[in-house]
Amino acid sequence: MSEEILINVTPRETRVAIVENGMLQEVHVERATKRGYVGNVYKGRVQRVMPGMQAVFVEIGLERAAFLHASDIVRPSLPPTDAPEGGKQNGHGPVPPISELVHEGQEIVVQVVKDPIGSKGARLSTHLSIPSRYLVLLPHSRTLGVSVRIEEEAERQRLKDVITPLIGDNHLGYIVRTNAEGQSEESLAFDVTYLGKVWRVVQENIAKAKVGERVYEELSLPLRSLRDSLNDGIEKVRVDSRETYEKTVKFVQKFMPVLSDRVEHYSGERPIFDLYGVEDEIQRALRKEVPLKSGGYLIVDQTEAMTTVDVNTGGYLGSRNLEETVYRTNLEAAQAAARQLRLRNLGGIVIIDFIDMVDDEHKRQVIRMLEKGLARDHAKTTVYPMSALGLVEMTRKRTTESLERQLCEPCPSCSGRGTLKTAETVIYEIFREITRAVRQFNAQKLLVMASPKVVGRILEEESAAVAELEEFIAKSIRFQAEEHYSQEQFDVVLL
Template sequence: MSEEILVNVTPRETRVAVIENGMLQELHIERGWRRGVVGNIYKGKVQRVMPGMQAAFVEVGLDRAAFLHANDIVRSSPGAVVEGEEAPLPTPPAAPIMDLLRDGQDIVVQVVKDPIGSKGARLTTQISIPSRYLVLLPQSKVIGVSARIEDEAERHRLKQVVTELAGLHGGHGYIIRTNAEGQPAEALAEDIAYLSRVWNVVERRGRESPSCSILYEDLSLPLRAVRDLIRKDVEKVKVDSKETHERLQAFVAKYMPVLAERIELYSGERPIFDLYGVEDEIGRALDKQVPLKSGGYLVIDQTEAMTTVDVNTGSFLGQRNLEETVYRTNLEAAQAVARQLRLRNLGGIIIIDFIDMDDPEHRRQVLRTLEKSLAKDHAKTTVYEFSPLGLVEMTRKRTVESLARQLSEPCPECSGRGSIKTTETVTYEIFREITRAVRQFEAARLLVIASPKVVARITDEESTAVAELEEFLGKSIRFQADEQYLQEQFDVVLL
């Protein structure tokens, strides 16, 4: 499997695309005016403790107060998750929040989830600082190894090396990341020395800085991409900005010199995303419907509570019988769903409605295909068996807004409903509002301002109804079309 990472830089926006076998799999976006804050460490001030929610709101200097739950404060053996790698460390029950925090208290916290929608950022006091091969857990003594490193001998070697090195640098805990597999002790020692320096700076700033100060800021998107996304399969990292290319080269030379030859400056005339068809893929990733090669299709709906994926056969007729057609469509859909979740960065609860299958073995194979396809995902995913209704429930860890919510906003005409009232419905709403206004206020005449479509319908198809209404109310009614009005908008003005 060939893999490339493309970095597109413009003055106010940086985008990173992960391409596997010529297809876009992931897209990461960072805009100058709104950088993500996941991973940042702050010296916050407790704004309000809420015993009923076992949580507190903490002011850290963002637009909205951030949320800190008691479970994210008390852990005897804190774990951490990095790009889907989780240390299997137990979390004890939380103590009462009133025993842990008080209003006005200063506290060092880290953002684990960006502000999403109307919700503030999610915080933890269990700090974790990632580097190329390791994640530092300064409040822990545990050494954990990524579950993606499967070779037992290598797991044992890495744990032994890191345990010895950790004892020389304060005895902190570490999670050994997937990238560490096969790395010599010298490379791990450099990482530990770097993380120790970073933590010393954070501790010093924590003592000296005022409340609502940032103590540590994660790397910019291009540097994070090189740190977190480069694996053995990645052949090239192509960058279309000379300045960013130089920064990446300097970063790689310092922390991962063996990768220096993979960083390449792209200087072609065509925009780099156009060359790989990324712009078209981004446009398609905002559509609800996703076509499958077989002729079937997915329908993806993202709501506040969950994301639903409906699988349909469409025009796919198959070669043998209905069960075989359904099975083949579901197998293709399972792979497509896994890709769409990564591409659209959909998280939280996800419900997949595969086409009904009678054969239990077909169900098992579809589930296995889904799980296998999700194995490439950097985010942690959990997939459950088919429910009695034939649905597959799963979760995907969400730390930032989905692609659609980063790039789109609710339609001003329908306010995100996906439909608008018909001109007929709006017409009768206007008639009711006219009647209501005349009964409440004194007026000789009335002026109705509405969208051109609604006014056209009233004057053409409802002229008789308007005449009857004028006679019934004893008032003159005039209609005025305004291009600025949306279809559902109107005003009844008393003259």
């Protein structure tokens, strides 16, 4: 499989695209005015304790207070024990009341695990974790875990055998990342040393920091992408900024020297994203409808509660029978849905409404295709069995806003509803408002200002109704078209 990382840098925005076999799979955006907070560590102060929610709001210097749940608070009084790989490192057993863990006004060191999304503040944890290329340091744990994505038992044991003497008795926990598979002792030893230095600096920063100050900052988007994604499977990393290219080369030479020859500066005249068709793919990823090669299509709808994906056969008629047509469409849809979730960075609860199938084996094959498509997704996903209605429930871990929420805003005309009142509906609202105004206030004449479409319809198709209304209220009404008014907007002025 051919895989490349493209890094596009402009003065106020950086974008990273991951392209597999010429097809865009992931795109990440970071703007100077809106850098994400995930991974950053702050010294905060407990602002408000909410016993009913088993949570507290913490002031960390952001626009909104951040949220910390009792289950995300380290409980050092418990003896250190091994934890499930990648899970919380202590806190086994029932969670004590929040008031026993923290109190109002208490200073606390926290890490952002989820960016502010919509109207919600950032989500916090006191289970700090600092990632490097091959390891994740867990300062409040003594666990040594190995990523579940490293499946071969012999390799898992080798990694544990290599790392155990390296960490000695430094009383810190580590998780071995998927990237560590097949790596040498030297590479892993470098990471252990690096993380030790970083943690010492963080401890020094904590000691002198004031409330609301950041004590550890996650890497910038280009370096973060290379740390998490650059491996033997990546053929090229192309960077279109000389300055960022030099930074990435230094980073790669320091952490992944054997891959440093894969980073190159792109100096072509055409924008790098245009060259690979990434810009067009981003535009398509902002649409609801996703066409399938067979003629079918998906409808992707993101709401506050969940994301729904509806599968339709469209113009695909198949060649055998209805069941075979539905099965082929669902197989293609499963693959396309997995890609769209990753590309659009959709998280939380996802419901995929496949076309109804009768054959149980067909249902299993569709689920397998979906899971196969999600296998390369860096975000944690969980897929549940298909329901009797042909619905597949799944979850995808969400830490940042979706692509649509990053690049778009609600429509000012419909306020994000996706629909507008018809001109006819607005006209009857105007008529009601006129009647209401005349009963409340004295006026000889009335002026109605509305959008050109609404005014045009009133004068052409509703002229008889206007004449009746003028006779009923015994006053004349004048209509004025306003170009800048939306279809739902109008004003009734008494003259």
